[in-house]
Amino acid sequence: MYFTHAITRLPADTVASGLTTANAGAPDAELTRAQFRDYVDILLSLGLTVTTLPAQPDYPDAHFVEDTAVLMPELAVITNPGAPSRRGEVESIAPVISRFRHTVWMGEGAHMDGGDVLMVDKRFFIGLTSRTNEAGIREFATAVEKFGYTVSAVEVGAGLHLKSIVNYVGRNTLILSEDSVDNPVFKGFNQIVLNPEEEYAGNTLWINDTLITPTGYPDTLKKLKTLGLPIIETDTSEIRKMDGGLTCMSLRF
Numbered sequence: 001m002y003f004t005h006a007i008t009r010l011p012a013d014t015v016a017s018g019l020t021t022a023n024a025g026a027p028d029a030e031l032t033r034a035q036f037r038d039y040v041d042i043l044l045s046l047g048l049t050v051t052t053l054p055a056q057p058d059y060p061d062a063h064f065v066e067d068t069a070v071l072m073p074e075l076a077v078i079t080n081p082g083a084p085s086r087r088g089e090v091e092s093i094a095p096v097i098s099r100f101r102h103t104v105w106m107g108e109g110a111h112m113d114g115g116d117v118l119m120v121d122k123r124f125f126i127g128l129t130s131r132t133n134e135a136g137i138r139e140f141a142t143a144v145e146k147f148g149y150t151v152s153a154v155e156v157g158a159g160l161h162l163k164s165i166v167n168y169v170g171r172n173t174l175i176l177s178e179d180s181v182d183n184p185v186f187k188g189f190n191q192i193v194l195n196p197e198e199e200y201a202g203n204t205l206w207i208n209d210t211l212i213t214p215t216g217y218p219d220t221l222k223k224l225k226t227l228g229l230p231i232i233e234t235d236t237s238e239i240r241k242m243d244g245g246l247t248c249m250s251l252r253f
């Protein structure tokens with residue numbers, strides 16, 4: 001898949017009021033924005049056109065735009081985020097997405113965060129988590145199966161989202177946590193297994209055959225280098241404090 005566009009949102013001054021389980025202290029809003037700007041610069045350097053939306057101080061997690069929608073060439077599914085404090089985020093981003101794609105909305109009771117949705121060609125792997133429920137996966141499958149996509153649900157034991165622990169890094173390869181290795185749903189892929197101390201770096205982003213990975217995870221970097229793809233490291237210290245990673249901060253299409 002070749003990406004030409006991304007949608008992002010500037011982090012608000014209120015970032016520290018968002019949801020987190022990280023126990024890593026409050027993020028600095030200025031430094032969060034600096035790390036966000038570095039991220040946008042990387043997307044631009046990879047040839048993407050980036051639409052950056054204004055900060056939304058009333059929604060301190062709103063710069064984690066990935067959770068609000070899932071885009072594919074044929075349509076965009078606007079999610080109904082699992083956390084009540086994040087549900088309102090979709091109202092302001094959906095009109096922007098609809099400039100690019102036909103949109104389908106999830107109904108009441110069906111919940112999904114885009115962070116749970118891993119797309120590999122025509123296959124979707126979707127985490128069943130505290131944010132994404134079976135009704136959400138069912139509704140999503142109904143919307144996309146008619147376009148030839150397959151949908152597999154994946155039980156996620158630890159971590160916030162599926163993509164907190166499993167990501168596609170090109171070359172028919174997944175990077176994944178030790179716990180996910182034996183999951184039969186991932187059979188057929190080459191696997192890079194994360195050192196448990198570096199699980200956060202599993203949230204590595206593959207864009208146009210370049211890998212973007214967080215700074216400070218040497219074992220993961222060494223393993224990623226075996227793929228022979230260009231790798232860009234970037235600091236996400238403040239993003240991590242709010243349980244966020246590299247995939248969360250954009251919608252790519």
Ligand code: CIR
Pocket residue numbers: 018019020061064066067083086114115116160161164242243244245247248
């Ligand atoms: C949340 O708990 O919803 C945010 N603080 C972090 C969301 C991260 N999103 C993602 O991994 N896709």
